[in-house]
Amino acid sequence: MSLSSGLLLRDFRLVDETMDMLGSVWIEGGIIRDVFPQGAPLPEIRLPMHRTIQGGGSLALMPALVDLHAHFRDPGYPEKETLESASLAAVAGGYGTVVCMANTKPVMDSPAKARALKKRADALGLVDLYPVLALTQGMEGKALSDIPLLKGPLHETEPWLRMLSEDGKDVVSDEILYRALQEARRLGIPVSCHCDAGGPEAEEAKAAGKPREFWSRIEENHATQRVIELARQAQGHVHIAHVSTREAVDLIRKVKGAQQESGHAVFTLTAEASPHHLCLTEETAHALGAATWGRVNPPLRTEADRRALIEAVLDGTIDAIATDHAPHTERDKLQGAPGFTGLETGFALCRMELVRQDRLSLSRLSSLMSASPARILGLTDRGRVAPTFRGDLMVVDTEALWRVNPGRFRSRGKNSPCSGLTCRGRVLMTIYQGRVVFESFLNPDPEKETG
Ligand SMILES: [Zn+2]
Incomplete structure (x- = not known):
């Protein structure tokens, strides 16, 4: 990871154990640098390597x-x-x-x-x-x-x-x-x-x-x-x-x-x-x-x-x-x-x-x-959406309905008790130390149902 890369997550519902509010998050060098409440001016980002991810709708950004x-x-x-x-x-x-x-x-x-x-x-x-x-x-x-x-x-x-x-x-x-x-x-x-x-x-x-x-x-x-x-x-x-x-x-x-x-x-x-x-x-x-x-x-x-x-x-x-x-x-x-x-x-x-x-x-x-x-675990550097915490976050669609199909799991274990169950709420993206390590945004699941 290049330390000069950054990630701007804009206009999300930000949820952790201390808050539930609208805002944006700036991650740089693997760490959350800033959290901006909705309406606050966002900084001009001069880093050559940065990506913006747009929130909205039923998307939430959580630890x-x-x-x-x-x-x-x-x-x-x-x-x-x-x-x-x-x-x-x-x-x-x-x-x-x-x-x-x-x-x-x-x-x-x-x-x-x-x-x-x-x-x-x-x-x-x-x-x-x-x-x-x-x-x-x-x-x-x-x-x-x-x-x-x-x-x-x-x-x-x-x-x-x-x-x-x-x-x-x-x-x-x-x-x-x-x-x-x-x-x-x-x-x-x-x-x-x-x-x-x-x-x-x-x-x-x-x-x-x-x-x-x-x-x-x-x-x-x-x-x-x-x-x-x-x-x-x-x-x-x-x-x-x-x-x-x-x-x-x-x-x-x-x-x-x-x-x-x-x-x-x-x-x-x-x-x-x-x-x-x-x-x-x-x-x-x-x-x-x-x-x-x-x-x-x-x-x-x-x-x-x-x-x-x-x-x-x-x-x-x-x-x-x-x-x-x-x-x-x-x-x-x-x-x-x-x-x-x-x-x-x-x-x-x-x-x-x-x-x-x-x-x-x-x-x-x-x-x-x-x-x-x-x-x-005594790990005090994670679990919050707040400045100085690790850039370990996930984007979820809190309302998405999807049917569990163990055939599509990354795990080799297909032994899920939820097979065939329609769940509400889906993880769409996982960010680990400021890097996107999982995303299904650009790859819509053909089985995803709306409702
Ligand atoms: Zn066990």
């Missing part, structure tokens, strides 16, 4: 999205996804920053492996990638990974390391998880917990042949309670991944409430929900095939759970929306592999289901998908 939870499957599973295909999917979905999980082959359990992936991502120059480090070697739950060898402060030694997680394999040993939480505290970063180490009651229900929706609820509720307790003892930061039950929501709300009341918190608790748990229910899972295309961990739950999640988003119990993008091949899905591809539909699904009847404003959605997850 690029920040995803706390994705699976890039790289290295090890090119039939499911690669760094390249996942990065293209991310920018097509409006993402500028992505945290990717460690359950690759080999597992990301040493800084050297994660650093190598980060280096490849930087060379691609599409998204700012933050590989997580696994808590234990090989994600086997037996011995801590290389975390104790890391030296702080991380922003000087390993600035790409912002989160630790064992993802879909909760560490069963309290002792090891406790030590991992202490290490994370020493390093000043959160541990993302998947919450499926279910405890004896869930095991009994399983042994008694109860259905998955029954025991997986006990699992999640028990595991959420357990990791919160361990985080309290370790005085660390636990981040609860993809909360899906109303009981887990109630527990998180209660703990956060008590922290607020006491005025001082000995540990930090944050939580995310996924677009699919916020917008879909078990009905969709059954229609798709609960053991195949509709299978995801944790499972899609009841309408009452979904409503509880939305309430939790509205009252701040849930801090962020994260995709848990989990691409699989058709063969793997037919054999029951859990997970949905999600990077390319996350925004549209949330825009359609949550921003209606004014329950959630577009500004609040921006907070949940950009500024708030950035804060959880």
